[in-house]
Amino acid sequence: MLPSGEKISVVMPAYNEEAGIGGVIESFVALGYIDEIVVVDNNSTDSTARIAAKLGARVVVEPRRGYGSACIRALNEAMTDIVVLVESEGTFDAADLGILLTHLQYADVVSGSRIHSRCNKPGADMTWYKILGNRALGALATLLYGNKYMLDDIGSSYVVARKEIVDKVKEKLRVTDSSFSAELYIGLIGSGASIKQVPISYGPRIG
Ligand SMILES: Nc1nc2c(ncn2[C@@H]2O[C@H](COP(=O)(O)OP(=O)(O)O)[C@@H](O)[C@H]2O)c(=O)[nH]1
Ligand SMILES: [Mg+2]
Numbered sequence: 001m002l003p004s005g006e007k008i009s010v011v012m013p014a015y016n017e018e019a020g021i022g023g024v025i026e027s028f029v030a031l032g033y034i035d036e037i038v039v040v041d042n043n044s045t046d047s048t049a050r051i052a053a054k055l056g057a058r059v060v061v062e063p064r065r066g067y068g069s070a071c072i073r074a075l076n077e078a079m080t081d082i083v084v085l086v087e088s089e090g091t092f093d094a095a096d097l098g099i100l101l102t103h104l105q106y107a108d109v110v111s112g113s114r115i116h117s118r119c120n121k122p123g124a125d126m127t128w129y130k131i132l133g134n135r136a137l138g139a140l141a142t143l144l145y146g147n148k149y150m151l152d153d154i155g156s157s158y159v160v161a162r163k164e165i166v167d168k169v170k171e172k173l174r175v176t177d178s179s180f181s182a183e184l185y186i187g188l189i190g191s192g193a194s195i196k197q198v199p200i201s202y203g204p205r206i207g
Contacts, residue, residue, distance in 0.1 A: 002101050007035040007080035012088040013062075013070030015042040018051055019207025020090035025055040027094035028086075039088065040074045042066075048088075068173070068180030071157075075170045083166050085159045090206035091124070092158045099198060100160045107149065108165045108193040111185075112158035112200030123204035130155075138197075141186055148194040154182045158200060165193045 010028045014021055021039070028034050039052040039059045049059045062073040074085060082104070086092050096112060103110040114120065115131045138151035159181075168191040175183040188195055 002033065002098065003082060003104060006082055008033065008082045008084060008101075009036045009038060009078040009080040010034050010084045010086060011038040011040065011074035011078050012086050013040045013042060013067060013074055014044060014048050014052070014088040015067075015070070016044045016046045016048060017088045017207060018044075018046040018048050020205065021048055021088045022051045022055060023206065024086075024088050024090055024094070025052060025057050028097070029056065031094055031097060034084075035080055036078075038074060038077045040070045040077065042070045064176060066176035067178045068176040068183070071180050071184070072170065072173050072176075075166050075173075078163065078166065081163055083161050083163055085157065085161075087157050091203055093201050093203070096158070096200040097160070099200070100158070103196050103198050104160060104162070107196035109159065109161040109188055109195040111153070111156045111160065111195065111197050112202075113153040113197040114156055114200070114202040115153050116199040119199050119201045121201060121203035124202045125204065126202055137182065138185075141182070141189070145186055145189040147189045149196045151185060151195060152197055154185055156197065157181050159184070161188070161193070165191065168193070 037057040039057045041049045134153045138154040169187040
C-alpha cells in the first residue's frame with residue numbers, strides 16, 4: 001500500500017557516478033509516483049551533474065567532501081512529506097521502493113536490509129564479514145538504544161522516512177564520512193523514531 005496524497009522526494013549523494021546515475025534516476029522516474037529527485041553532487045569532475053540535470057533531477061553542489069556530508073545536505077534539501085535516501089551507483093533497486101513504503105505503516109523509518117544473501121545479485125559487494133559486521137552492530141545498536149525492531153544492517157543507505165522525523169534528527173548529524181549511516185540510525189532512534197528493516201536486493205555498483 002503506497003501512501004496516498006503524500007509527496008515523495010528521492011535524494012542521492014553522488015561523486016563521479018556518470019556511469020550509473022542516469023540509469024538510477026530513470027528507474028525512479030519510471031515508478032511514476034516520485035515528485036522530485038535531488039542529486040547532491042559532491043564536486044564531481046565527470047558528467048554526473050550534467051546527466052542528472054538532463055534527466056530532470058534538481059542538482060545541488062555540496063562542497064564539503066565525504067559521503068556523510070553529501071547525505072546531510074541531501075536530507076536538508078528534501079521538502080516533501082516522505083524522503084527516500086538512496087545511492088547513485090546502481091546498487092539498490094527502485095523497484096524495491098514499493099515494499100519499503102508499504103512498511104512505513106508499521107514504523108517511522110523503513111530501510112532496506114542487504115544481509116539476506118538470497119536477495120543479493122551476483123557480484124554484489126556483500127561479503128560474509130560485511131554481513132556479520134552489519135548484523136552485529138545493528139543488534140548492538142538495537143540493544144543499547146532500544147529500537148522497536150531488531151536492526152540487522154546498520155550500514156544500509158536505502159532509507160525511507162517521513163519528513164518530520166528527518167527534521168528532528170538532521171541538525172544533530174555530524175559524521176561526514178562513510179560511517180554516516182550508523183550515526184543516522186542511532187540518531188533516529190534517539191529522536192524517538194522506530195526503524196524497521198526489510199530485505200531488499202543489492203547488486204554490484206555501476207562504474
Ligand atoms: N566514497 C564517497 N562517496 C561519495 C562522496 N560523496 C558522495 N558520495 C556518494 O555516496 C555513495 C557511497 O559511495 P560508495 O562508493 O558506493 O560506497 P559504499 O556504498 O560504502 O560501497 C555513492 O553514491 C557516491 O557517489 C565522497 O566524498 N566519497
Ligand atoms: Mg555504494
